[in-house]
Amino acid sequence: MTLLDTRPGDEVTIDTARAGRGAMRRLWDLGLLPGTKVKTVAAHPFRGPILVRVGECTVAVGRKLASRIYVTK
Amino acid sequence: MQFTVALVGQPNVGKSVIMNLLTGAGAVVSNYPGTTVEITQGYMEGPSGRITVIDTPGTYSLHSDTEEQRVAQRVLLEAGVDLIVNVADARNLSRNLYLTLQLLDLDIPMVLALNQMDMAREAGMIIDTTALEEKLQIPAIPMIASKGEGLEELEKLIWKAAGSPETLPARATSPMRFSPEIERVIGMLQGQIEQIIPEEEGKHRLHPSRALAIHLMEHDALDEDLFSIYPELAHLVEDLQEKVASKRFQCAGCFRGCWFCPAADDSHPVLPTCLERTRQAQAITTAVVRRCRLEGPVSTRVRLERLLDNPSTGIPILALVAYLAVRLTLEILEFAEEFVPVILEPVVGFIAGLAGSFRQGSLAEIIITAIPEGVLLPFEVVMPTMLSIYLIMALLEDSGLMPRIAVMMDRIMSFLKIPGQSIIPFLLGFGCRAPGVLATRTLPNRESRIVVSTLLAIPIPCAATLGIITGVARAFGADLRVIYGAIAVVFLLLARLVARCLQADSELVMEIPPVRLPSARAVAGKAWMRMESFFKQVLPVLMITGIGVRVLLNTGILSVLSRLDPISAGLFGITGQSLVSVAVTVVQRYAAPMVLLNLPLGAREATIAASMISLSLPCIPVSYLIAREFGWKTLAAIYGLALGITLSTGFVLNLILPAM
Incomplete structure (x- = not known):
């Protein structure tokens, strides 16, 4: 499943991501690396961004990118 | 005394607040040479004696992917930094330590300023600073x-370091050690680097060879900034790439995922060095x-945060905040427009x-009547604009x-392929476009900034x-639906066109920092530092251009355009003199109707x-700001676009509009 399939309140572990180099690095910079546990906080309506909690901080990820971040429960 | 301190840290760690506390009001904000990235020096x-403090742009890592990261790197390598003050957010310690570990590789003496300790405590984290100092082998100062x-304590430490640099802990080894395979590759690259780059005072010019080797593993051949320092x-x-490609070089699998790897593609989720550094930071x-x-x-702050980050409550609140921010800016502008002329x-x-x-009509008379306009324009429009926008930006x-x-606006703005924040400049633009820019x-x-600025300008x-x-x-009974329709069509077409040309990357990945009450001192300090550039750079240029253009108008030089009557009537269905009003908009939009209202126009002519x-050229303040932010080339391109658009709008409307 991907990050896009999670619902608010779900806790998942990131397996891998497929994205362009720039987006990929920004993901790593914010700590969204393989093996990281994240918790989905909110999903904006009308296919807006998804908010996830990584450690003590919140990160917004656009839907397009979220659909390419693979996670397991 | 020559001693330079660089503040380095990730975004939202409170770096600028520390900068402000250290240097006070005398700091100057400027664009780093050749970039649009701001650095502050104080x-x-x-x-x-006196110590130079440089505040580098917030950067999550020292990779060279964004302009901010490259500028942070260049400051560290080129400015002769004697001491790094690494400002870290205690609440996000592990992510912040990633940058700390990268900085330690540079072999520049360093202090860790562990900021936002109160927020960490609020999140239930108790940090053993002494243990952290031992792990990193640098001093760590807990701060709020x-x-x-x-x-x-930070000031004392900096003064002590500046007074006797020899007391700074010599950093022989970084605590960051990679797995044996990776260390072998680093060792091999390090050997090659030491052979081709001359060693000076035990260092490879600016980088230690180990840092360079790691940097090479984490970047492809396109890191031009680095190659300009080290052409070799x-x-x-x-x-190496050639050897790897022709399989003459055995990397024994350890290169997996680094930029030399022939197998390096999307299937490698993360560079091995980055992953191991993250693990080390976590450990x-x-x-x-x-x-x-x-x-x-639960604290009020946390409760407010929950309210804001829940779309059903957050969206209405934030929409209201955005509206109030724009309203406030425009109120300040309106107030200034009434108040400033009275003072002046x-x-x-x-x-x-x-x-x-x-004598009336003499050149001196023309110039002197033009001066009041030139003086008023910057003080009446541009100065209050800049002041209010800087204040509100700092607040937000x-x-x-x-x-x-x-985040709230991301979805809507993604149709235009621009980031969600663009809503603020757009909303401001409906009041005055200068603060929008x-x-x-x-x-x-930069790409999205240019797209949004172009839309604002035209x-x-x-x-x-x-x-x-x-x-x-x-x-004249002109048709408002046609005018607004033309604007809307141009807006949509132009957004798609410019975004496509610049290939603006709209993929959203963004940190949402904690909500907090901004300190008045920090907000005022930020706004004031930026205002200094107004008096030094903006004011003189605006006065001179304002006066210059006014002189051109007063001398009547522009009225030669009336000779264009035949062309103008044929192409756009309006008189040549109406074209003058289009030209006048450059100086001041509200001067245009004066020209237009004095002409005998029909409804159709007036609509066109x-x-x-x-849809014509941006006014002088906007033009100047665009040139200052993005360079004269960008401004020239926007002028070209605007001319093309205004002329083709006239042409197309003349073709399709029925007689009124």
Whole structure:
């Protein structure tokens, strides 16, 4: 499943991501690396961004990118 | 005493607050040469001399992917930094330590300023600073910069380091050690680097060879900034890539995922060095942080954050905040427009009085009558614009609301392929476009900033433009639907076109910082530092151009355009003199209707002329700001586009509009 399939309140572990180099690095910079546990906080309506909690901080990820971040429960 | 301190840290760690506390009001914000990235430079004054402090742009890592990261790197390598103050957010220790570990590789003496300790405690984290110092082998100072806590200790440490640099801990080895395979590759690259780059004083010019080797593993051959410092490296990289490609080079699998790897593609989720550095940062964090159970009721701050980050409550609140921010800016502008002329009245009156003593029509008289306009324009429009926009931007940024507004608007703005924050510049643009252009500074990259600025410069109607449109419509019975329709069509087409040409990357990944009450001192300090550039750079240029263009108008040089009558009537269905009004908009939008209203126009002519005016060249303040932010080339391109658009709008409307 991907990050896009999670619902608010779900806790998942990131397996891998497929994205362009720039987006990929920004993901790593914010700590969204393989093996990281994240918790989905909110999903904006009308296919807006998804908010996830990584450690003590919140990160917004656009839907397009979220659909390419693979996670397991 | 020559001693330079660089503040380095991730975004939202309170770096600028610490900068402000250290250097006070004398700091100067400027663009780093050749970039649009701002750096702040100031001085610490003390009995034993003066220390230069440079605030680098917030950067999550030292990779060279964004302009901010490259500027942070260049400051560290080129500015002769003697001491790094690494500002870290205690609450996000592990992510912040990633940058710390990268910085340690540079072999520059370093201090860790562990900021926002109060927030960490609020999140139930107890950090053993002594253990952290031992792990990293550098001094660590716990701080709450917003309350000034820990500042004294930091200042003392900096002065001590500046007074006797030999007391700084010599950093022989970074605590970061990679797995044996990776260390073998680093060793091999390090050997090659030491062979081709001459060693000076035990260092490879600016980088230690180990840092360079790691940097090479984490970047492809396109890191041009690095190669401009070390031209020799380009050959090394080319050579390695060629060897790897032709399989003459055995990397034994350890290169997996680094930029030399022939197998390096999307299937490698992460570079091995980055992954191991993250693991190391996590391990250190686990070792020094103790988690305690949170007691007592949930704080107001956390409750507010939950409210804002829940779309059903957050969206209405944030929409209101965005509206109020825009309203407030425009209120300040309106107030200034009434108030400033009153203050400047004696000056303007004096100059106008002078004009009387010259013969009417003489060059001196023309120049002198042009001066009041040149003086008023910067003070009446541009200065209050800049002041209010800087204040409101600082408020929205420091309170943590700006990123939340961006997220809220992301979906809608993604249709235009621009980031969600663009809503702020656009909303401002409906009032006055100059603050809109300045507010693009909150956008994440240069490409999107240019797209948004182009849209602001051409189709977005500011309050003055809207005034012209309604005025003309009332006087001549022009069709408002046609005018607004033309603006909307141009806006949509232009957004798609420019975004495509610049390939603006709209993929959203953004940190949402905690909500907090901004400190008045920090907000005022930020705004004031930026205002200094107004008096030094903006004011003189604006005065001179303002006066210059006014002189051109007063001499009547522009009226030669009336000779264009035949062409103008044929192409656009309007008189050549109406074209003058299009040209006049450059100076001041509200000067255009004066020209237009004095002409005998039919409803059809007025509709076309008003559409052309609303889609024509940006006014002087906006032009100047665009040139300052993005360079004269970008401005020239926008002028070209605007000319093309206004002329083709006239042409197309003349073709399709029936007689009215």
